[in-house]
Amino acid sequence: MTRPMEPADAAGTAEVPKPPTGVGDGRELLQWLRTMRDRHPVWRDGTTGAAHVFRYDDLLQVLSSPDVFSSDFSGIMPPPDPDAPNFTEGVLTMTDPPRHGKLRRLVSQAFTPRMVAQLEPKVAALTRELFDTVAGAGDFDLVTSVAYPLPVIVIAEMLGIPPADRELFRGWGEALLSTNYELPVGAVPDGTMPEHIVGQLKDMHAYLLGHVQDRRISPRDDLISRLVTAEVDGDALTDGETVSFLNFLLLAGHLTTSLLMGNTLLSFAEEPEQGKAVRADRELVPAALEEVLRHRPPVVFQARVTSRETELAGVTLPARTPVMCWQMSGNRDERHFPDPDRFDITRRPNQHLTFGHGIHFCIGTPLARMESRIVLNELLDRYRSVDVGTPVYYERSPEIFGVKSLPITVQPA
Numbered sequence: 001m002t003r004p005m006e007p008a009d010a011a012g013t014a015e016v017p018k019p020p021t022g023v024g025d026g027r028e029l030l031q032w033l034r035t036m037r038d039r040h041p042v043w044r045d046g047t048t049g050a051a052h053v054f055r056y057d058d059l060l061q062v063l064s065s066p067d068v069f070s071s072d073f074s075g076i077m078p079p080p081d082p083d084a085p086n087f088t089e090g091v092l093t094m095t096d097p098p099r100h101g102k103l104r105r106l107v108s109q110a111f112t113p114r115m116v117a118q119l120e121p122k123v124a125a126l127t128r129e130l131f132d133t134v135a136g137a138g139d140f141d142l143v144t145s146v147a148y149p150l151p152v153i154v155i156a157e158m159l160g161i162p163p164a165d166r167e168l169f170r171g172w173g174e175a176l177l178s179t180n181y182e183l184p185v186g187a188v189p190d191g192t193m194p195e196h197i198v199g200q201l202k203d204m205h206a207y208l209l210g211h212v213q214d215r216r217i218s219p220r221d222d223l224i225s226r227l228v229t230a231e232v233d234g235d236a237l238t239d240g241e242t243v244s245f246l247n248f249l250l251l252a253g254h255l256t257t258s259l260l261m262g263n264t265l266l267s268f269a270e271e272p273e274q275g276k277a278v279r280a281d282r283e284l285v286p287a288a289l290e291e292v293l294r295h296r297p298p299v300v301f302q303a304r305v306t307s308r309e310t311e312l313a314g315v316t317l318p319a320r321t322p323v324m325c326w327q328m329s330g331n332r333d334e335r336h337f338p339d340p341d342r343f344d345i346t347r348r349p350n351q352h353l354t355f356g357h358g359i360h361f362c363i364g365t366p367l368a369r370m371e372s373r374i375v376l377n378e379l380l381d382r383y384r385s386v387d388v389g390t391p392v393y394y395e396r397s398p399e400i401f402g403v404k405s406l407p408i409t410v411q412p413a
């Protein structure tokens, strides 16, 4: 079903307020998103040619229709940098059905909820170790001490990477994140990468390939072994696909989870009564984290590309149009969430779009939820008060929402 066209959308020429260049503390961006939801729910940007989708129901439609809104950008992207290692083979988020389903079933055999649950005591121990490094300090940076290192150490642990190599892994995590260039949202990158990053990615590729080949010969009880032995309809992952998946895990599971932890404290600082309620009743922790995910989503949008001409909310989109799905806007859509700008840990239902929707729904959801629950509980156990100082936001990427530094002042319990 389509809605009546707004003249602005039909012509694509009406006055559209300029999108903010970065996310920062989110205020300016949220204001822009609200205006766009009201006035230009599906907007084609004349500069980049991309379409932008802002309302919850339209986002559901796009994310539920992988046949029309594809995740395979190879048709519009420049050829990959021939000097850089290829990390795109079989990456789930860049693959469409039927191949996506097969890859996802293979990966799901290895990345099971049981495996994540078994990891819990280890995550708790790692969290305690990180908090111990700042034990006795009256103030410290939550992000640099705990929220940033923890997810990457957990991924290394899950893969079966020796603890001594964790620092290597952290360095590669940084290199991957810095491949995120400053481009207008919807613009297609030119595919080139700075030389020093290519060097780091090559090292990482060789390192991971070594582990994959080693596990083929002598499997152990870790994720890499489970990936190389998984089979669906007689097919298994190739070495290249396994390495790409491992690389993707590092990219997808690191900063996202770390941002969620920082965003949680920011939300409690803004709504201290709700923070107090969570401290008094830890049963509220999971629902509080879901509300943080809705209200301050670490990932702001995700992209698709039209596989053929189609119509969305009365707007015609030609084939090969990049489509930006603003989940941050869907999460604040007043047509779906009552009083959406209010942070409310009692919100039910709370079907936010932060982990995506449809066939690409985030595989790491149980892990991200578990890690952030453990960190929040540990923080509340250790300290009777936590006061948030001045947060420093990530400015460079238009895709992520959260802090790279969060000074806190604490009083031991």
Ligand code: HEM
Residues within 6 Å of the ligand: 071, 092, 093, 094, 104, 155, 249, 250, 252, 253, 254, 256, 257, 260, 297, 298, 299, 302, 303, 353, 354, 355, 356, 357, 359, 360, 361, 362, 363, 364, 365, 367, 368
């Ligand atoms: C708060 C933390 C996280 C957020 C907000 C998040 C967000 C997302 C989103 C929005 C998608 C869908 C992308 C799309 O539709 O194009 C996705 C997919 C995915 N995520 Fe996460 N993620 C988080 C944590 C993790 C973790 C911890 C892991 C694993 C270590 C992970 C692994 C994946 C994988 C493998 C996919 C691809 C699924 C597919 O395409 O079938 N994520 N994530």
